[in-house]
């Protein structure tokens with residue numbers, strides 16, 4: 001069994017993808033080809049924002065946003081403690097201090113209570129200026145943007161939506177990657193919208209930031225690439241990846257989100273809840289199910305359950321084993337920590353992600369559920 005069946009996905013629209021790639025090869029327009037611009041238009045329309053700027057990966061996308069906002073020395077950026085490393089990594093990369101915030105135990109997204117407490121404490125200590133909140137749409141579920149917006153307004157801060165896992169999700173029909181002042185996503189192959197290599201995108205309604213982003217991601221260009229007016233990066237999406245994504249975006253929107261939501265429903269119906277905490281999607285929220293992640297009430301048997309699954313040829317993953325505040329790379333910032341993030345710590349010791357994706361078969365889900373249920377029996 002595949003953890004996420006990308007081979008089957010490719011086979012289901014192989015002809016279209018092959019033709020799209022082949023066209024790029026024949027035209028030899030590998031960098032900044034017309035497909036890149038077309039994809040940006042498709043993405044902006046799908047998400048419902050004015051501007052989409054593609055770039056080399058989801059990490060660059062986050063960093064470029066911070067660069068455009070001029071965030072750096074003396075600034076604090078608040079990051080959920082339970083997420084992929086990159087959500088926090090970009091903050092020291094621009095010279096600012098990441099302050100980790102505990103999570104909501106139902107959704108695994110940033111806790112608005114812990115966030116406000118942490119901001120207040122940071123202001124009280126008086127060393128750093130709170131500038132931005134990184135709001136991660138973890139495992140495909142959008143963060144609580146209505147509440148986050150109130151906090152951001154109250155403290156005059158910006159929201160950076162990290163929608164690397166959230167693309168395709170929505171709240172009351174409004175699409176993920178439209179909630180931040182700037183929002184980003186990743187096209188890493190295993191993400192809800194993945195390409196065949198690395199890729200990323202940035203979304204905003206601000207024409208000023210759109211222009212700055214387009215400059216920052218091409219060597220801080222002015223009039224053109226050889227007129228350089230600021231220090232930027234080299235972060236572009238390849239034309240081949242854009243061509244692939246144009247095809248894949250269509251299928252994601254037309255059917256894959258429905259398919260993966262059906263798979264998640266099947267899991268939630270068949271897994272027994274005595275020993276597990278199943279993922280929760282609050283009313284009005286729609287997940288793109290980057291992961292289907294359960295929690296073991298008894299964390300001591302997680303490894304044994306993984307072994308049992310493995311014996312049956314079922315892959316499983318632990319996203320994430322360590323909260324960010326315990327990562328060695330962030331050791332230098334521990335004195336700024338204002339919340340112990342105990343929930344994030346607990347969740348890290350309990351989570352287990354099971355195989356999912358639009359192309360998982362019902363029989364496969366049944367097999368996973370039977371194995372898990374039998375394990376506890």
Ligand SMILES: *Cc1c(COP(=O)(O)O)cnc(C)c1O
Nearest residue numbers: 057058059084086087164186188
């Ligand atoms: C994958 C991921 C990123 C980074 O994306 P890359 O394209 O791999 O650089 C950032 N944040 C989150 C939450 C992610 O899952």
